[in-house]
Amino acid sequence: xxxxxxxxxxxxxxGCSGCVTSCKEWNTSGEAGPMPDQxxxxxxxxxxxxxxxxxxxxxxxxxTETLHFPKSCMHCAEPPCVPVCPTGASYKREEDGIxxxxxxxxxxxxxxxxxxxxxxREFDEQSKVMKKCTxxxxxxxxxxxxxxxRQPACVISCPTSARLFGDVEDPDSEVSVKIRExxxxxxxxxWGAQPSNHxxxxxxxxxxxRADELVxxxxxxxxxxxxxxxxxxxxxxxxxxx
Amino acid sequence: MHPAFSVIFLTTLIGxxxxxxxxxxxAQVYSVVELIPMTQxxxxxxxxxxxxIALAVLGLGLVASFFHLGxxxxxxxxxxxxxxxxxxxxxxxxxxFMGSVFLYGLFHFMGWNxxxxxxxxxxxxxxxxxxxxxxxxxxxxxxxxxxMIYASIRFLQEWSSPLTVLNFILLGGASGFTLATLFVFxxxxxxxGFIGGWAIVxxxxxxxxxxxxxxRNRLLRPKSTPQSAIGVRHSTIRQxxxxxxxxxxxxxxxxxxxxxxxxxxxxxxxxxxxxxLPILLxxxxxxxxxxxxxxxxxVVQYLGLMAERWYFxxxxxxxxxxxxxxx
Numbered sequence: 384x385x386x387x388x389x390x391x392x393x394x395x396x397x398g399c400s401g402c403v404t405s406c407k408e409w410n411t412s413g414e415a416g417p418m419p420d421q422x423x424x425x426x427x428x429x430x431x432x433x434x435x436x437x438x439x440x441x442x443x444x445x446x447t448e449t450l451h452f453p454k455s456c457m458h459c460a461e462p463p464c465v466p467v468c469p470t471g472a473s474y475k476r477e478e479d480g481i482x483x484x485x486x487x488x489x490x491x492x493x494x495x496x497x498x499x500x501x502x503x504r505e506f507d508e509q510s511k512v513m514k515k516c517t518x519x520x521x522x523x524x525x526x527x528x529x530x531x532x533r534q535p536a537c538v539i540s541c542p543t544s545a546r547l548f549g550d551v552e553d554p555d556s557e558v559s560v561k562i563r564e565x566x567x568x569x570x571x572x573x574w575g576a577q578p579s580n581h582x583x584x585x586x587x588x589x590x591x592x593r594a595d596e597l598v599x600x601x602x603x604x605x606x607x608x609x610x611x612x613x614x615x616x617x618x619x620x621x622x623x624x625x
Numbered sequence: 626m627h628p629a630f631s632v633i634f635l636t637t638l639i640g641x642x643x644x645x646x647x648x649x650x651x652a653q654v655y656s657v658v659e660l661i662p663m664t665q666x667x668x669x670x671x672x673x674x675x676x677x678i679a680l681a682v683l684g685l686g687l688v689a690s691f692f693h694l695g696x697x698x699x700x701x702x703x704x705x706x707x708x709x710x711x712x713x714x715x716x717x718x719x720x721x722f723m724g725s726v727f728l729y730g731l732f733h734f735m736g737w738n739x740x741x742x743x744x745x746x747x748x749x750x751x752x753x754x755x756x757x758x759x760x761x762x763x764x765x766x767x768x769x770x771x772x773m774i775y776a777s778i779r780f781l782q783e784w785s786s787p788l789t790v791l792n793f794i795l796l797g798g799a800s801g802f803t804l805a806t807l808f809v810f811x812x813x814x815x816x817x818g819f820i821g822g823w824a825i826v827x828x829x830x831x832x833x834x835x836x837x838x839x840x841r842n843r844l845l846r847p848k849s850t851p852q853s854a855i856g857v858r859h860s861t862i863r864q865x866x867x868x869x870x871x872x873x874x875x876x877x878x879x880x881x882x883x884x885x886x887x888x889x890x891x892x893x894x895x896x897x898x899x900x901x902l903p904i905l906l907x908x909x910x911x912x913x914x915x916x917x918x919x920x921x922x923x924v925v926q927y928l929g930l931m932a933e934r935w936y937f938x939x940x941x942x943x944x945x946x947x948x949x950x951x952x
Contacts, residue, residue, distance in 0.1 A: 403868070427871035435868025437948060439851075441859045452855055454868070454948060467777070469703035469713035488702055491695015494712050496878060497626070500780045500849070502945025505874040511695030568856050571944060573848045574780050582856055 386480035386552040387518055388458050388579035389538070390561050394586050396545040398436055398451025402537035406434045406455075406516075409536035414521040419509035431507045433516040434537055450585065453546070455537075456503040456516035457570065457578030458482050464495040464504065473513070480552075480579060481520055486512045500574045518548075551579050626781070627878050628938035631693035636771060637800070637930045638686030639719065640793060642679045643764045644801010644827075645808070646726050648820050649675040650757040652809070658748055661819050669734050670812045672753065676730025678808060679801075683723050711777050715770035722767045725760035732756055768794045775937075782845050783941040788838040795831035796899070796930060802827050803903055803926050806910070807919040814914070821911040821919075825904050828926075832900040835933070839892075842940060849944040864950040875949050881939035891936045898929025 410433060411418040420430030434455035441448045458475075462482050465473050472488035473495050475481070484495075484504075489512040496504040496513060504515045519535035522528065532539060538548045549558035558581075561567060567581035649672055655661045691697040706713040732738060732753045742750050772793035775784040802824035809816040851862040869876070881888065903926040910918035 422871065429869065429871045429873055432868070432873070435873075436866075437864065437868045438866035439855060439857075440863045440865050441857055441861065443861050449865075450855065450857060463779075466706075466709035467712065469706050469710045469716060470699070471702070471706050488699070489696065490699045490703055492693060492703070492712065493695075493878065494710075494774070496874070497781070497943070498778050500944045502875045502879065502943070502948055506695070506878065508874075570856060571849050571853050573853060574944070584856065 384480075384552050385478065385550050386458070386460065386579050387523070387549070388480070388551045388558065388581070389455070389518070389535070390547040390549075390551075390558045390567060390581045390583060391453055392545045392547070392561075392565075392583040393450060393452065394545075394583060395543040396436075396451045396453060397543055398438055398449075399542060400436045401540045401542060402453055402546060403432060403434050403436055405536040405540035407432060409519060409522065410517065413519075415514070415517045417510070418514065419507060421508060431505050431514050433505070433514070448585070453537075454501065454503070455580070456482060456518075457501055457576070457580040458516075458518065460577035460579055461575065463574070463576050464499045467494050467498040469494065479550075481518050482515070483517055483520065484513050484515055486510065486514075489513055500571055500576065501578070523548075551581065626938045626941045626943060627881060628935040629693055631689050631691075632938075633931055633934040634689035635686045635693070636793070637927065637934055638682055638689060639767065639771065640797025640930070641800045641804060641927065642683035642686065642726075643722070643767060644798045645679040645682065645804050646676065646729075646760060646801070647764055647798060648802045648805030648823070649679075649808075650729075650761055651823065652805075652813075652816055652820060653754065653757060655819070657754060662815070669736070671809065671816075673730050673734035674812065675805070675808055676726050676733070678804075679726055680723060680730070682804075683719070683726070687719060687723075711770055711773040715767065715774060718763065718767040718770045722760065722763040725756065725763050729753060729756045729760050765794070768797060775941075780849070780944050781941045782848065783842045784937075786838065786841060788834060788841060791834045792831070792838055795827060795834050796933065799824060799827040799831045799899075799903075800923075800926050800930055803907060804923050806907060807916075807923050810910075810914075810916060810919055817914065817919075818911055821907050825907050828900055828904050828907075835896075835899075847942065847944070849947060851947050851950075854944070854947040864948075867949050875945060879943040879946055879949070883939065888936065888939050891932050891939070895929050895932035895936055898925050899933050900929075902926075902929070 407418055410416050418431040420428065422428050423430065434453060436451055436453045439450045439452060441450055458481055462475055465475050465482065469492065470488045470490055472485045474483060476483065491511045491513065493506055493513065496506060504513050507514045523533050523535065525533060534548050538546045547558050547561060549556040551558050551562065553559060561583060562581045565583045567583050569578040569581055653672060656663050691700065694700060703713055703716045707717055738751045738753050740749050740751050741755060744750055769790060772790040776786060776789040779785050802820055806817060806821040806824050809820055852858055903922045906918050906922035906925065910922060
């Protein structure tokens with residue numbers, strides 16, 4: 384079984400929204416498009432996006448941390464949005480687990496968006512159908528592209544490589560190893576949708592220094608306290624550097 | 626959730642139509658087993674015209690539902706996924722129910738009512754009685770489908786309860802029996818006390834069940850938190866950007882967009898308009914037999930039901946709203 388998904392490393396995401404822009408650029412002109420906007424250059428601009436970057440402030444000043452948080456469809460293993468669709472327009476692909484909408488079958492009832500706990504689906508006010516992330520399905524299988532470019536647009540564009548793409552069911556894939564070794568977690572696991580996208584947490588590297596590492600424990604000459612050395616006295620270093 | 630008027634009209638109108646049919650069929654069953662005297666009115670009027678009114682109300686609800694769709698011309702596709710989708714099941718159940726009400730009315734209207742068999746001490750089972758029983762089953766299936774559309778979404782905790790199904794049945798029943806009381810006032814005045822009495826009983830039962838769901842929802846604790854939503858374990862998480870400047874589908878579809886005092890006002894007005902006022906108007910109308918009071922009961926209760934349905938949507942808090950705190 385294959386389940387393609389994204390792994391998003393919150394440790395390196397800088398919130399540049401490059402993934403948002405490249406997603407929109409690729410998909411609005413691709414098979415999944417258009418992704419129309421309303422009032423794009425006026426007050427209250429709004430439009431259809433498959434991917435958005437949100438920002439959270441964690442903690443209270445001065446102990447705060449800023450978290451940039453990209454969110455798109457989780458391509459759940461048990462997608463609650465799929466069985467509720469009355470027309471079968473919403474479906475999960477057997478071969479790679481991507482959740483897609485057939486725009487020609489969608490009646491625009493919006494019921495699937497109610498049934499997604501993540502708010503990952505967005506209704507296109509112009510085409511009057513439901514739209515969502517396709518994992519760039521029209522790109523990842525395109526044999527006319529070099530293999531390194533057969534990845535979702537958001538993954539390629541990320542300047543800090545915060546986004547990884549691969550098969551999360553294959554235990555040896557890059558994404559599976561990352562999830563396993565770097566503490567990858569799913570969002571809102573409490574609803575049992577088994578989201579395939581995973582997030583890698585903020586990680587801080589601490590150097591642990593014990594007190595006895597600052598002072599040499601075996602010090603036969605006890606000559607470590609330089610401040611007490613008189614001018615002519617020899618330090619341990621002087622002895623050792625003979 | 627955002628209360629869409631198309632869905633408010635759909636759910637209240639079909640509930641009203643289902644209740645109206647159940648009311649007239651109840652009258653027929655009671656008169657067959659002689660718990661109430663046979664109607665003196667013309668059967669064609671009482672059951673035939675009664676079915677036509679029920680059909681008209683159901684038809685209005687069906688029309689309203691199309692306004693909810695982005696592509697109404699593709700609505701036929703929605704019958705295909707009945708194996709998994711309650712919405713698809715509703716789309717099938719509504720026309721089937723309308724069809725059985727149509728046949729029920731037609732059989733009465735044309736007088737096609739052959740005796741099929743007799744039970745016990747001569748209770749006649751005729752064709753309309755059987756057709757009505759079929760339509761009654763369909764009415765309850767339709768109530769179940771409509772309510773399960775909401776009750777089956779497990780993370781909308783306010784809806785995900787058997788009380789949702791009970792409320793849809795009782796509120797639809799109450800409003801339908803109230804409308805039926807007004808109808809029999811013209812068609813068969815001797816039934817006003819019987820149907821009006823049931824309308825009052827159903828309204829009181831609906832009040833109890835709706836109160837139960839209000840209390841339940843008040844005590845709910847949301848399963849999802851900002852911590853589980855972004856996976857950061859800290860008690861203070863504040864959203865400072867939601868990925869859109871001028872709002873998005875996510876900030877429109879899942880929020881009612883009204884200040885809390887409006888929501889509160891809607892709640893108290895539906896608690897007044899759906900329950901005590903119609904009960905009072907019905908009781909007075911039955912006692913003094915004044916048409917205006919019964920009309921007022923129907924209108925007041927229906928307006929109240931619209932408020933009730935608005936509140937039903939506004940009260941439901943979708944977990945995705947955690948990602949749109951700044952909305």
